[in-house]
Amino acid sequence: MSHLTTITQRPSRHAAALHGKIVLPEHGAYEVSRRAWNLAVDQRPAAIVFPETTQDVVSAVLFAAQHGQRIAPQGTGHNADPLGGLEDTILLKTERMREIAIDPVGRTARVQAGAVWLDVVEAAASYGLAALAGSSPDVGVIGYTLGGGVSFLGRRYGLASNHVRAIELVTAEGQHLRVDAEHQPDMFWALRGGGGSFGVVTAIELELFPVTRAYAGHLWYPIERGDEVLHTWRELTARRDLPDELTTVGRFLNLPPVPEIPEAIRGQSFVIVEAYHVGDPTHADDMLAPLRRLGPINDTMAEVPMPALSHLHMDPPQPVPGAGDGMMLAELPPEAVNRFVETAGEQAAFPLLSVELRHLEGELGRRRVDSGALASIDAAYALYAVGMAPVPELELAARTQITALKQAMVPWKAPHMYLNFAETPTDPASLWTADAYDRLRRIKASTDPDDRIRSNHPVPSA
Ligand SMILES: Cc1cc2nc3c(=O)[nH]c(=O)nc-3n(C[C@H](O)[C@H](O)[C@H](O)COP(=O)(O)OP(=O)(O)OC[C@H]3O[C@@H](n4cnc5c(N)ncnc54)[C@H](O)[C@@H]3O)c2cc1C
Missing domain, CATH: 3.30.465.10 (Uridine Diphospho-n-acetylenolpyruvylglucosamine Reductase; domain 3)
Known part of the structure; x- marks a missing residue:
């Protein structure tokens, strides 16, 4: 029986408020309840609370404080890996609050x-x-x-x-x-x-x-053409006349031979360029012309309603076991593309499911005076790599490959990492400017001096 069991059995206002919404390690539902969206994450909290109202959240926070537990809010568990084991922590899963x-x-x-x-x-x-x-x-x-x-x-x-x-x-x-x-x-x-x-x-x-519609889709090429496709894509992203309305991604995909993947592409490897454009499609077509001249084997660019954008990147729509991580790049000169293709392309030591370079800049790179702690992104590209991790051996292989790729790209590393793409424990000082980090620490110290709120990328108190 866990430490919290006796507590939940004792009459207490906060425990009573959470009746039917709290799961303890000895409950049959614990194994399913503790799962994160990333099924490779093995989180074992002292309890899991599923609040349904704001008052339930208040009760959970007070209940945790009363019993010396920390509290870790979790929406889905997409970025649960850096949270750690969660001992002495109540996991607060917000999935029932979806209005x-x-x-x-x-x-x-x-x-x-x-x-x-x-x-x-x-x-x-x-x-x-x-x-x-x-x-x-x-x-x-x-x-x-x-x-x-x-x-x-x-x-x-x-x-x-x-x-x-x-x-x-x-x-x-x-x-x-x-x-x-x-x-x-x-x-x-x-x-x-x-x-x-x-x-x-x-x-x-x-x-x-x-905005109601976008012109978006992919240009697909065999993986062997990684070099010419990604160099041509890089030139597109470096154009002075590139409109902010156009976002593109250069990406290697190694699709596993599983039934969830459409038969036509199952088990095959590709280099693709994704494009997302809001505005007149002919402007995007002008920009994409050099990539089209390379002769993609499939061109899916089309005008689509906005919800279609949530599926175009082909992110898994349900929980999966994965090992992923990101890195921000200040620039992407031709040598960086060469290094990326050598390490992540056809010749990669271990084929990851997806390795992408997202072009940033535009309004993402412009500081706003009324901004929050992250005023802008001081990187031109985001690298994100992920491998399937259904068993520990494959997880290790994927992590080794991601580490090698990040190492290979160090010469072009941006000054700051972006919190959302950091899926491993990351030095918090690297996530914000020095001024912003100082201010965040002071705010943490004044609002949560005992560090009760546990985050995947924690800001320590000053
Ligand atoms: C497949 C995939 C695609 C992605 N695409 C993008 C993308 O296009 N752009 C981008 O910017 N990022 C993207 N990300 C990164 C994503 O934004 C982060 O992983 C983000 O943290 C996920 O939030 P979550 O609530 O789903 O995850 P969780 O793991 O549930 O939450 C992550 C952290 O957010 C905090 N948190 C969550 N809910 C609360 C709450 N109610 N109160 C306080 N803190 C809370 C906690 O600190 C928690 O540890 C992607 C990630 C994946 C895996």
């Missing part, structure tokens, strides 16, 4: 803590609006936005965290607050890009944009 309210006139969405991006994207699209969603349909809106949020619309509109109007949270002391630019501005600043160290967010209010 979404769209204000079509004010062009905002109020989104509860457990909502995933596809929920919001579809709700917004029904009013002719778009959200700054990430590539995946089931990444959590809150975790993504607290880390910054790089969308395929990001070069045009900037970081998702810079388009947050207000945030509702429960503090480490169990206080429920609504913070915005006028109310508790320090906390509002910290939560927009500073990650999940400052409280349990219960809801967030986001700006939406009047």
